[in-house]
Amino acid sequence: MIQPHIIKYKSREYDQMLTLRTKVLREPLGLNFSDKDLQADEDDILLGLISADTNQMVACCILSPIDKVEVKLRQMAVAEDSQNRGLGTSMLSFAEYVAEQEGFERITLHARKVALGFYLKYNYKIIGEEFTEVGIPHFEMNKQIRMEKEKQQVIDEVSKYIDISLTPFGKPQRGVIDVEKRDPMYDGNGIVYMLSVFEKGELVNNRIGTYMVLLNKGDQAGFHEHGSKKEQELYVIVHGKGEYIERIGAENITRRFELKKGNVTSIQGDNNYHSIINSGDEPLIIFVVTTYEKA
């Protein structure tokens, strides 16, 4: 049996961890750890998987807090004779669990190019260009770990007011399939969530139909235009109250409206901008339809 452990700095388990890290991560590169490298471990969260049968450490990694929300995963290693048996997966999911328990929202890491596929599999995203570290190619990657919980909270909140379901002809009914957080949305104030009911490409001509949710008073979808993309966009107010603002060009605000349930807006054309702000005490829920002019 394999058991996850949180490891004390300079303990017997820490010695095992150092041996594993040296063998898997340093010796193949002809390198070793300096005292300075190891001092960095003292304030970090040290994690390992230990085989209960042999009492040996078979995988390890380290979480180094960067700030209150972000933690860096480093020194991920699985013993050579135990690789490709799911231990890296278990180590990574234990690290994500601990990071979330400690209140972090995002994990960042420097992935060796050869291990990129492993992290991509678990939804880590590549940030920026390839760079060299310890003499070999790396990529920076990150993953939002708290979004899952946050997504569910948004769906739960919206469900207090409306029942979201899609009935595609002849197919099973479904609810929300994804929540995207825009923080901010087009430089507006606060946060906007996009709740998808359609899969990407499911609507003809790649049109968009999605719920937009501004949970709290003051949350805003900032000014943006659709003319340059040859789009027309409709807002259908489903719940709540909103202040809707039209602007021509960069500065010229021409109209403001108080919108409520049932109201529909439409925008298209060059240089026309719109924005909406939640002006009520309940979530503002809008169904957004975006169409395209024929090419």
Ligand SMILES: CC(C)(COP(=O)(O)OP(=O)(O)OC[C@H]1O[C@@H](n2cnc3c(N)ncnc32)[C@H](O)[C@@H]1OP(=O)(O)O)[C@@H](O)C(=O)NCCC(=O)NCCS
């Ligand atoms: C990279 C490493 C941590 C992965 O751990 P592991 O226990 O071997 O991986 P798992 O068995 O959990 O693999 C899970 C999945 O990821 C894939 N995967 C594992 N290593 C991979 C790699 N290097 N490249 C692409 N995919 C990889 C596996 O094929 C498997 O896919 P499957 O579920 O479709 O079969 C481990 O192989 C290792 O320590 N490698 C050497 C040191 C290293 O590169 N560390 C990472 C530093 S950033």
